[in-house]
Amino acid sequence: MTLTRDEIERELEQLHHESFAWALACCGRNPSDAEDVLQTTYLKVLDGSARYAGRSTFRTWLFGVIRRTAASKWRNFVNRDRLLRVFFQHQHEAIVPGVDTSLEYPANADRLVQALRLLSQRQREVLQLVFYHGMTIEEAANTLGIGVGSARTHYARGKRSLANKLGKTSS
């Protein structure tokens, strides 16, 4: 299945807000990192570096590309930070992307963001895809490139853990 450039642009535009939200989740809710990742993803998709083969829905595929792009950005950052630490002999202070965020959340949403940070990455990702983006667990597993059984386990454990954390903070 091959989409023309116009069709791809149309699909990207339709999914733009969802994609931004997913990029935010992949970048520790740092909006500038998310924008950067999203722009790189769009360039990849439009110049053909990432090609949609039609094996899944366009959204599932696009979310996978966004996730890989964010992971690659993170890896580059960590490697650069490690080099700086070696050269400057621990005088360099690490700036961890995703920790500082300029988004201001209302109290309820902020509580959820803080609770999500305490979960493992996989649990956070599965819950985000299911509850936030309305995917099925199968679609979430496809996006993350993991088995459905594994995704179900992450979903169940993550939900239990999140409920505990939110229950504690709300009481």
Next chain:
Amino acid sequence: MNDDYDDHQIAKDFSRLRQVELGQAPQFSSLLGDPAGSRPRHGPLRPSAGLAVAVLTLSIFAVILLRPDIKSGASDPLKDRGYSADAIALSAVDTMPTDFLLDTPWPQLASLQPETQLLYLPYEFLEELPNEP
């Protein structure tokens, strides 16, 4: 499982978060632009940068090819350092202050060598020496 928090409440919290975050999304068209910073480093050069590289390469080749000393294949290190041709010629005939050391007067030195005579002791004389005590 925490009874205070069920799926419905989690979904409601996510829904609130979604409302906040989706409102913060940048314009789609602003991300589709191609600012210089977003271009991959390994990608092709921009036309202006490519032109600048081409002009620089051509000028380097022109300088190399138009220089007669390099063209003939004979490179003079003194000329390369900026000495004039006259200075180089003068330095070729000039004598160095230590050149006199090369003109060693071997014949004169040989005539100054004192004449030495070998002393030949007659064998008979040795035989006439008295025995040691």
